[in-house]
Amino acid sequence: MAVRNPLGLVVLAFLLQRPMHPYELGKLLKERNKQDSIRYRHASLYMVFEQLTRDGFIEPTGTQRVGALPERTVYTLTDAGRAELTEEMRRLVAEPVKEYLKFEAALALILVLPPDEVVELLGRRVEALTELIGELRQYLADRLHLDQIHLVETEYRLALAEAERTFVDNLRTRLATTDPGDLWKSLHP
Amino acid sequence: MAVRNPLGLVVLAFLLQRPMHPYELGKLLKERNKQDSIRYRHASLYMVFEQLTRDGFIEPTGTQRVGALPERTVYTLTDAGRAELTEEMRRLVAEPVKEYLKFEAALALILVLPPDEVVELLGRRVEALTELIGELRQYLADRLHLDQIHLVETEYRLALAEAERTFVDNLRTRLATTDPGDLWKSLHP
DNA sequence: TCTATCATGTAACCAGTTACATGATTTT
C-alpha cells in the first residue's frame, strides 16, 4: 500500500531526521506549517502513525517517560519507509493530479444564480483575493532573510491566488459588459 | 446543517429543474460533467440523497416503475432546499476557501529530495502541464459555438494550469541556476 | 441463447474528524 495522505508523507519526512513520538512531531509540524500548507488535525496523527506502522514504513522502537506523564512511544523510519517517501515525493512533484476545487464546482453550477448577482459576488471574491494576496506578500517580505527554499510553497499559493484574481476579475467584467445569453436569462425571470 | 459536499449542491441544482430519481440525475451529471469539474461516484449519490432528505432539502415524492426494473424513487426540491442552494452558491462564489493542494504539500517537503533531482522532476511537471493546457484549449476551441457560460469552469482550470506552469518553470530555472543553499546541500551528501 | 452491458441499488469497509478523557504543570 502506498501513502495516500499528505500527513503521512510529513511523518515520514520528519522521521527522516530522527525518531520521534507523535505528539512531538505534531508540535514541530504546527510551527513549521505556519502557512497551513498541510492539513493537520491532532487526532489524525495517531491514525497516520498506525497506518504507517501497519504498512511497515515506520516502527515503534521504544518508549520514553518524562516525569509522571504518560509513556510516549517513539517511532523510527524503516528502509521501506525511506523508499516510499522519496518515491511518493517524486510522483507528487513530477505528476500533476486533478484537484477538485470548490470554486470550479461552483462555476459549473453558476447558472442557478441570476447574472447580475453573480457579477456582484465575483466582485466580492476579487476583494477577498486581493486581501489574501497582500497577506501572502507580507509573509514573504517578512522572511527575505530565510533560506528561500522554505518559502516556495507560499510562493506557489501566491502565484495561484494572483492568477485566480486575474481570472475572476476578467470574468466579472465580461459578465457585466456582455449579454448573459438567452439560456441564462430564461432561468431568471 | 448546511450542504458540505459539492455533489450535494449538484443534486439541489438539478432538482431545481424538475424532480428526478438518483440514477437519472447521475446519468445527466456524467454527461454534463465531461470536464470532470465535480467529483462523482455512483454510490455517493445515494448517500447524498439520503443526507439531503434527512436535512429537509429534498423529499421523496413518489415512485415510478418502468417495465420490470426496480422501482425508482423520485425526489423533489423543497423550499428549504432551494434556499440552501442559493445561499451556498453565494458563499462559494464570493468567498475563497483554502484548498489543500498536493503539490503545495510536496513543495513544503521538497528538502527531502536532492536539488538536482528536483530540477529534473519539475521539468517533467512542466511537460505534463503543457500537455494538459493543450487539451483544455482544444476542448474550449471545439466548443466555441456553445453558450460561453457553460465553459467558464474549464476556462478557470486553464487559467490555473497556465499559472502553475509558469511558476514551476520559473522555479525550475531558479533552482538550476542558483546555489541550493547550505541547508539543502547538507541534507544530500 | 449466451454474453455483455444497463439499471438500480445495498453493504461493508476505511479514513479522518469531533468530542471526550485524564493526569501534569503552570499561572493567578
Next chain:
DNA sequence: AAAATCATGTAACTGGTTACATGATAGA
C-alpha cells in the same frame, strides 16, 4: 489552592469509497 493550559491519547461518529448483488435488456 483553584483555574487554566499542556501533554497525550482514545473513542465514537460520519462521510465517502470499493465492492458486491440482481434482474433487464441488447448485441453476437
